[in-house]
Amino acid sequence: EVQLVQSGAEVKKPGESLKISCKGSEYSFTTYWFGWVRQRPGRGLEWMGLIYPGDSDTRYSPSFQGQVTISADTSISTAYLQWNSLKASDTAIYYCVRGNWYFDLWGRGTLVTVSS
Amino acid sequence: QSVLTQPPSVSGAPGQRVIISCTGSSSNIGAGSDVNWYQQLPGTAPKLLIYGDRNRPSGVPDRFSASKSGTSASLAISGLQAEDEADYYCQSYDRLSGSRVFGGGTKLTVL
Numbered sequence: 492e493v494q495l496v497q498s499g500a501e502v503k504k505p506g507e508s509l510k511i512s513c514k515g516s517e518y519s520f521t522t523y524w525f526g527w528v529r530q531r532p533g534r535g536l537e538w539m540g541l542i543y544p545g546d547s548d549t550r551y552s553p554s555f556q557g558q559v560t561i562s563a564d565t566s567i568s569t570a571y572l573q574w575n576s577l578k579a580s581d582t583a584i585y586y587c588v589r590g591n592w593y594f595d596l597w598g599r600g601t602l603v604t605v606s607s
Numbered sequence: 608q609s610v611l612t613q614p615p616s617v618s619g620a621p622g623q624r625v626i627i628s629c630t631g632s633s634s635n636i637g638a639g640s641d642v643n644w645y646q647q648l649p650g651t652a653p654k655l656l657i658y659g660d661r662n663r664p665s666g667v668p669d670r671f672s673a674s675k676s677g678t679s680a681s682l683a684i685s686g687l688q689a690e691d692e693a694d695y696y697c698q699s700y701d702r703l704s705g706s707r708v709f710g711g712g713t714k715l716t717v718l
Contacts, residue, residue, distance in 0.1 A: 526707075528653075528709075535609065535694075535696065535709060535710070535711045535712040536645070536647075536653065536696050536698075536709040536712070537709065538698075538706060538707040538708065538709060541707075550705070552704070552706045552707075553704055553705075553706065554706075586652055586653070592641060592643075592700060592707070593641065593643040593655065593658040593659070593698065594643075594645075594653075594655060594698075595655045595658070595664065596655075597652040597653055597654065597655075598652065599652055600652050
């Protein structure tokens with residue numbers, strides 16, 4: 492069964508850095524777009540950005556441009572979402588998704604809690 | 608404030624039909640961008656329900672259907688079942704921002 496396997500929950504302090512991961516299927520990783528969607532506690536879905544691992548083409552939502560970095564390592568079929576300096580407002584579940592115009596595969600989500 | 612507007616909640620009795628609306632603008636739905644729908648059951652990740660305005664992925668019951676007209680789209684769920692109780696989100700592409708955008712979500716309660 493094709494699935495996206497995300498890294499585990501994280502608890503961080505404000506100002507700390509973090510990189511979470513999403514492992515896809517080896518045979519097709521470079522032929523799909525992969526992205527990230529944020530869901531704050533009790534709130535809706537927010538598209539953050541996506542990457543095409545085949546050529547590292549990356550697009551960001553204006554709301555997240557400069558706030559996070561999306562990257563991928565094709566050698567291990569893994570996409571990443573990275574913060575240099577977390578804020579309390581980054582507390583959320585982050586979903587890894589497959590697709591460009593729509594998202595046909597979702598990871599189970601990574602809960603990131605930022606608290607002092 | 609979401610770019611796509613959905614009603615916060617809808618409800619219906621088992622067996623009934625409900626419709627969830629998604630209102631956009633001339634820079635997204637009205638510009639011809641496809642509308643997609645997702646179902647998020649409590650405590651789980653969202654799941655693709657409808658793509659490309661009206662297409663169901665394999666495994667999605669035909670009780671779920673969708674349409675689009677002008678700057679709006681709608682998701683219809685017929686023969687409501689208790690298991691349909693979930694949050695539903697529309698999603699499209701906004702040509703002004705270059706972003707994939709979601710509606711604020713609609714909570715469906717099966718009475």
